[in-house]
Amino acid sequence: MMDGPDVGWYLIVAAILFGIGALGVMLRRSPLIVLLSLEIMLNAANLTLIAFARQQGDLDGQIFALAVMAVAAAEVAIGLGLIVAMARRRMLLDVDQASALRG
Amino acid sequence: MIDTPTVDWLALSPTIALLAAAGVALLSALLAGWMRKSVAGIAALLGFVGAAVCAGVVFDESSTPEVLLEGTMVRDQLAALAQLVLGVTGAVVVLASWSERRRENHAEYYALLATAGAGMVFFVGADNLMTLFLGLEWFSLCLYILVAIDSERETSLEAGLKYLIVGGFGSSVLLFGSALVYGATSELSFPAIAAADASNDAFLYAGLAMILAGLAFKVSAAPFHMWTPDVYQGSPTSITGFMAAATKTAAFVVTLRVLVTAFPAQEDLWTVTVAVLAAISLVWGNLGALAQRDLKRILAYSSISHAGFMLMAIAAFSDRGAEALLYYLIPYSAMSVGAFAVVAARERELNAPVTLDSLAGMGWERPYYGVALWIFMLGMAGFPLTGGMFGKLFVFSAAYDAGDWWLVLLGVAATAVSLGYYLNVVRWLYMRSGAELRLAPAGGSPPRDPALGIAISASVVVTVGSFFVVQPILDVASDAAGSLPF
Amino acid sequence: MIAGAWVCLLSPLAGAVAITLAGGRISRRTAGWISTLTTFVAFGGALIAFFGLWGEGHGDREHISTAYTWLESGDFEVEFQILVDTLSSTMMLIVSGVGGLIVWYSMGYLAGDDEERRYFAYMSLFVFSMLLLVQAGNFLLLLAGWGLVGLASYLLIGFWHHKPEAVAAAKKAFVMNAIGDATLALGLVLLVWETGTLEYLGVFEDLDSLSTTTVNLVAVGLLGGAVAKSAQIPLHTWLPDAMEGPTPVSALIHAATMVTAGVYLLVRASPVFEAAPDVQHLAAILGAITLLVAGVVALVQWDIKRVIAYSTMSQIGYMFVAAGIGAYGYALFHLMTHAFFKALLFMSAGVVIHHLGGEQDIRRMGGLRSVMPRTHLAFLVGGLSLAGIPIFAGFWSKDGIVAAAFASGDTLGYTLWVAGLVGALLTGAYTFRLYFTVFRGEPSELVTAQAHEGHGEGPLSMLIPVGVLSVLATIGGLVVIPGVWEPFLHWIDETAEPLVMASVAEDYGTSAIAVTLALIGAGLAHRAFRSQRQVITNPRIWHVLEHKLYFDELYDALFYRPSASVSNALRRNIEEPVVERSLDEIGSGTIQVGGEVGRVQSGLLRTYAVAIAFSVAVLVVVFVAVR
Amino acid sequence: MWTTALLLLPLAGALVVAILPLPRESTAGLAFLVALGEVALWIAAAGRFDFDDGGLQLGTTREWVESLGISYSVGFYGFSLWLAGATVIVFAAAIGYGMWVGRDRSRAYHALMLFLLGAVVATFAAQDLLLFYVSFEAMLIPLYVLVGVWGGERRQAATVTFVIYTMAGSLLMLASVVAFGVTQGTFSLTESGTSDNVWIFLGFAIAFAVKAPLFPFHGWLPLAYREAPVEVAAVLSAIVSKTAIYGFLRIGIPKFPEPADDLSGLILVLACAGLVYGSLLAFRAPDLRGVIAYSSMAQMSLITIGVFAFDDLGLDGAVLQSVAHAFVSASMFLLVGMVERRCGTSDIDALGGMARGRPSLATVVLVAGMIALAVPGSATFAGEFLIMAGAYQQGWGYSVVVALGIVLAAMYTLRVISAILHVKPGRAVRDEALDLRPGELALVLPLLLLLLGLSVWPALVSESAFAASTLAELLP
């Protein structure tokens, strides 16, 4: 028996968060904010994992979430590295401008 | 005191070989300039070769699949075969990268290459959703860096950024799907998911859909493929080859494994979906390639269409389909790596991106490379005397056997369209003389590059060899497919 | 005897091959001699075969000799075999005999031509083919010979290949003959299916078991071949044009031998035609029409050879009439005498043309009698024979045919009889119109001019054959004197039993009328010549006749132009725009679609994300909905 | 063994020619020697062939892909041995022609020609469905480059259209191969049974229809035949097209008796349409190559009529006609090539009058032309007659169309002959244009002599084409 809301409510929060993150990726032009949006999506997934872990009383979900955190951190690190490299090449930090590769 | 889990070192040996190689390569950064490159390169080469050898041993030792480490990974012939392919592919890529014009970062380059290889080698043995996700991220992160490693080229950075962001998006979807599946079954490991009774659970289906989408992203199946042309074009050419061959191999083997081991009960749904994805990929990839001028881009679209063919094999959901897929991967990997190696050679010669125009007359000036590219193009188009033909044949047989005759017809039509660009490459190679075009090289001898030559030769041997030596390969593929519970 | 037949067949072939292989290594004269001698050797072989046969008993004059199986398929076999019987041995004699003379004549006629060697090779090939045609032991081999004579005819008509008219005429001849070949072949196909064999004897034995329709169709097929080859209406237009070839060719092929092959076929296949009487009568009717039409048209032609060519058509018309009513002996008899006198006429005409340096227009001739007395005599003999004046060869054969028509009775028979008689009138008219215009009167400008420069009456090689033929044209008809002496007819009857036999009275009665009419015709011609007018005075009729009743124009409008315009239309409206361009269209269309695909791949990262999100959404909807 | 040797010799020759860095003449000479060796080998093989039997002989079988029932299985029937014979001879002439004109990039050129030879022989020898497909496709590889590199001005368009078009057909066949093999459990032609699936049959039929080509699948033909180097065009029309006939004879009909029978009406109608259509287009084509190209189409339609006549007359006729047409078409194309070399064009308007002073050319063109138009007595006539007779069983109309074809053939062939030889010299014909050289004669004459020989004795081919047992399979 859980105190407070059902796991379902957490899941709804997670789902909305995932949607917000996805919207961020799809709408924003600044790669930095896109990166942040990705983080939000990963975190939404994490919340889902943890909620299910709680629901099932199974620790695997939490472990998974922990690993995801590391991965998310790594992704941010690499993303930032890229953005810095781009900035040094004096490239515009705008994903809409990064379209030399097309067709 | 907690029980230390028993670790099956043999199963991990390919991964470890590559990680060790990566370590050595990374350490070589401390060495002087010229040594740095050779030490790192040789380490990576040895790592990949070692991984291949270890994979061979594993294959030999694992006639029955064995689940390891609480169901996080599995040691079976399917993984071993994939590892073998990955190892060889990686070794060829190392050779092809040997004389890449990169002034620094050799150590990191080879270290990352080996690490990416290790990730893939691990990935194909993943047996639960967590290792699946982590393995995927492992090699993907390496690839994000590798794609952008030519940071003096803006296109390289652009490709890296695109790959990173779209890739991150894809992995989030995969992750969310995994979470849903986990929620539905409270299990992470594939066989347990299959065993859990959740045959009508909305979470499970939604999760499966998202996992499928995430994997489709990695195999660059349409409509999840859109990053592919851009990234393939922008990356350093050898890395493109690596992605085209190795990433695809790894992702396809895992897709097959996940769908077959974890979701056999949902078979009726995902086979159709995969078939539809295959169809879309065939159409999109082939049509897209037709209008391209840049060779890497053409090959990128072509890889999308090949993804379509391989998805056909998965959609068959049968022994025969699995065999077909595994067979297909072998010549396909060789052809892609080989083709990109030739592109790399031309690129180095001209010091410019390789477009169709810059191929003009190459067939006559550089007969060996020309013939090799010709063979790869024919192979991709599925002409006889290359394994590509048998690949298509097996895939078609599997699809037909599974009742997807419409897919066979579509495959046929797609192949016919694909001739339009494969043969176009050959046309530019031989039927336009370089003299007619300003872009052509000044003649003279190209940079000597024995390593590249070896890489191309190896690819040619595999491409052509897999045509003549079909049965042994098929036996191996059949053993590997036997690891899966059909 | 059989050996003689084989020698007869193969010797001209050997000649042709020898000349071809020798190429430029032998002189032109040698080539001529090879050709002439091999043809005479063939004649020798024919004589051996003939006398061998002569010596046989009455019922045994039929011998088949098979060399090997030429074509085989399943149960169907066609052997390379020759049949020697009274019919074929007669034809062998005519072909090789007349052929030999004409080849010999050619040596003189063509002396100095550029490509004599080629000419003689062709001639030998022709003689071989013709012999193959007449000696063939089955229908398919006959068709082979049939086609090969057509080929030789094509080659020889177009011998002067730099002349556009000659080339066109050669093509026309070949194509028209090909039509005949095709119908003949179709007839044979029917026979193959219905009787399982193409051997004459086998076919004739099985005829009873065939349905009437089948037999009729087969007969029509054969008749088609015969009509084309023998230049009967409606497939006749090639023959006048064929006169573009060298004159000896006209003499040999387009008068004496090849064109009469149709008659040979009618006789050879008489059992088939007898089983299909309607078709046989059709042959007779076509013959009658041809003989009249050709006779009329011959009245208005200006080209000496064309006049003779029309007369040839007309005479073959007689033969068709004979074969059509079943008077096979007379058909063959007329064939033989016609070979003599028509060859003679052509060769005399050839001498004239030769002398005049190639001039063929009779309006520029005249008064040649004094300049070329021997030729004049020969031509006159030929003309008399042609017109059917008694004791000359043509008299015996033609009148026999007309009488037989009368004897066969019925409306058809009488009609044919009338046609034959009118034909006799016409023959007299056009023959003597020609004769008077060319030989009588004052020498024309051209003739005077050429009197000193011309070739005279030609070398011995020309004169001797002309002489021999003059003799034959005079006395050659004496092998049949109705009621008195008819060995020739009996000889032929052994192979082809006649359906009709005129009584002596009918015969002599008809002859009297015919000769009278012929003389009237000659008189008309003479009167016209004296008054410097033409036989036909109505200008409108003249015009129509001069255009050969517009047959050429008609065929041009009916066949050539439609087929050409259909071809052009196909090319312009289907092949190029549809078949060829559709490929381009499909190709460029696909590439265009490919370009659209490229446009969707805009390089905009966010589109990619949207696409993926959308696809994921769809996938999830489907999965959740369908589960 | 013999069959394998026949197959490997040209392939090995191709490899050697490609690798040995010899000067141009020696390369060509070597290739020519290999081609002649192949002819000798064929004669030796034919010597070991029991023509009275006519069934599958000289066979070899090796496992290839056991699990799918694919094997390397080769051998000859009477008819395929004849087709292979025509192949080796025509190729010897074509390679000889390449040598004579001195094609540049000699090593590549001759290697490709030899490779093509090997592929074609393999096609005719294949007794395994997949091997058949493989060799059928393998032919396209060299053809693509041969046309595309050594062809005329629009060679690139020609080669792309040709290869994509034919490959599209063959890919349909691949689908059918798959379907048939999978259903049967084996790809071996000797072991597999029959199928009554119309769709599978259609896959094969379309592939063959494109290759032959039959109306309306001939879109690639005009350009390819016009732009290919003549000897390649010769090989294309003389030999490569016959693989379609082999396909029908070995696969299309015996493996699909019912569908073949059901659809024979359609195919016959298409073939008749093709015969008339091709002949009419040939009649008005503006250039020599066009005439021969379309005539080739007409002839292939004719042969198809023979095949689908479904009786021994038609079948024997089809084989006889295939062999005869191979020689005819090859010699016609080579002759056109020789004319083109002298005049630089094959435009009918620009040619003419070449007979004067060029007796060899005139004779050879005439002989070839006469046999091409199937003058009665020739081998082609024998073939056409058998086909005409055979087709009668399926309907008298077909025989009539064949007869019409004979007439039309006379029309267009005479046009070609006259266009080259007769009347006044055309504007492209210069006085210096020589008669055929001995080298050229040496290439064309053997073909013509073979044709004449075949005319003297057509039964040689027609009676040994099929064994009774083979026929039983072919007659539904």
Next chain:
Amino acid sequence: MGNVLVWITWFLAAAACLGTGVAVVSMTNPFYSALSLIGNLASLAVLFLLLSAEFLAAAQVLVYAGAVMVMFLFVVAYLGGRADAPWAGGPPLLRAAAVVAAVALLVEIVVVLGLAWGDDLTDPAEVSDSFGSPAEIGEAFLTDHLLAFEITSIVLLVAAIGGVVLGTTREKEEEVA
């Protein structure tokens, strides 16, 4: 029927979480976005706590919000004004499509939730107090999920290398430029 306090905490945390999420996505200045993300992570940590994932909550705050986001802020600061890119923009169709796609995804997941809620979401498992504690997490990590642990470290190493490779190259060029 649950504890009201928990409900209130949940509600606050959830609201904060979504609010900051929206803020991250909608701020023009990446600096504020990053700051919002920190808030987001923190509120997520609260939710984690409510779900008995104490260790994770701690890790979330320390590692994520603490380390990663700080790094992020440094980068934003380093890039300065150049970091700004206009909001959204691009073809309106694209924007609309993006919104539609996101909403579709969201709606689906919610529907799925609704479908699944009835069966098994109302009745969570009983868990011990130590559930989610560092000890248990640690044990699981080192036994069952040893590989995951190892991989995590490799991934982080890769990230480090990546940061170095991408971030430090071409100093010279920059000086020249």
